Amino acid sequence: MSDEILDIAHGDVRLAAEIRELLRSLLDHQSVKVREMARDALDGASLRQMATSSVYGDEIGADIETFLEQVPGDDP
Numbered sequence: 001m002s003d004e005i006l007d008i009a010h011g012d013v014r015l016a017a018e019i020r021e022l023l024r025s026l027l028d029h030q031s032v033k034v035r036e037m038a039r040d041a042l043d044g045a046s047l048r049q050m051a052t053s054s055v056y057g058d059e060i061g062a063d064i065e066t067f068l069e070q071v072p073g074d075d076p
Helices: 003-008 013-026 032-042 047-052 057-069
Strands: none
Touching: 003 013, 003 047, 013 032, 032 047, 047 057
């Protein structure tokens, strides 16, 4: 499990596992870019860096921001 995902989950291993499961569910997303982002995040890429990266564009940034806002107590 990536350290960043555990950090986003504030050290809560169960919540980090749920985040990883949500990322796995995005592997079936209709957007190729969302699937690519999820795969990269599961492989250890930084979710926070992806949210601000021009590589993924506005679509991915918006999806990541929404995703991070759903994590209790996180401030993206």
